[in-house]
Amino acid sequence: MKILLLIFAVSVFVFPVARVSAGQQLDFLTRHLSLKHESPITLIAASGICPQSRKTEKAPSRYTLKQNPLFATTKNIERGQSLYQTEAKPTACKMCHGIRGNGNGRLARGLEPAPRNFTCEETMKSLSDGQLFWVIKNGSKGTAMSAHKFTLSDKDIWQVIHYLKLFSR
Numbered sequence: 219m220k221i222l223l224l225i226f227a228v229s230v231f232v233f234p235v236a237r238v239s240a241g242q243q244l245d246f247l248t249r250h251l252s253l254k255h256e257s258p259i260t261l262i263a264a265s266g267i268c269p270q271s272r273k274t275e276k277a278p279s280r281y282t283l284k285q286n287p288l289f290a291t292t293k294n295i296e297r298g299q300s301l302y303q304t305e306a307k308p309t310a311c312k313m314c315h316g317i318r319g320n321g322n323g324r325l326a327r328g329l330e331p332a333p334r335n336f337t338c339e340e341t342m343k344s345l346s347d348g349q350l351f352w353v354i355k356n357g358s359k360g361t362a363m364s365a366h367k368f369t370l371s372d373k374d375i376w377q378v379i380h381y382l383k384l385f386s387r
């Protein structure tokens with residue numbers, strides 16, 4: 219009987235802790251203890267490579283000046299989230315860019331160049347809305363980043379941009 223009680227107690231206290239993956243714990247630590255700029259090792263484990271080197275082509279100037287025409291309303295962000303996490307075709311963005319936007323999705327391993335790490339403020343702050351829009355629409359030649367002009371409307375793209383920008387806030 220005592221053993222049963224012990225097993226019960228252990229499962230109640232240990233399983234919820236075990237369910238939080240090491241990555242999530244590190245992520246929590248980096249966010250809450252502001253280790254972001256002090257501990258590169260923690261940073262790599264938690265949020266992918268940062269800053270990331272970018273070889274992505276620069277969007278034509280008629281794109282780089284574009285600004286998101288949609289407001290960051292809950293509705294737009296939620297729609298962006300469902301596109302990013304599940305609905306976008308041909309492949310949901312999270313498969314490469316990661317559920318938490320850190321560039322470490324399930325299909326990311328071995329990709330060269332690596333998918334953008336949206337949690338990396340340093341890299342993301344240099345990218346204009348128009349640049350993001352252009353890449354998502356047209357893809358990045360010679361990389362795994364495919365064009366979405368036939369599968370996502372312009373509105374879808376602006377909504378997904380509102381969502382992915384939250385990863386670096």
Ligand code: HEC
Nearest residue numbers: 274306309310311314331332333334350353358361362363
């Ligand atoms: C099959 C993997 C894959 C999928 C799926 C994918 N991407 Fe990417 N993405 C990449 C790679 C690889 C890069 C880096 C390309 C480069 O460096 O030119 C990238 C780069 C980007 C960039 C950064 C462009 C820049 O100028 O730095 C944005 C924005 C982006 N992706 C958005 C998205 C969105 C939104 C989706 C879903 C609609 C998506 N990606 C789906 C692989 C993917």
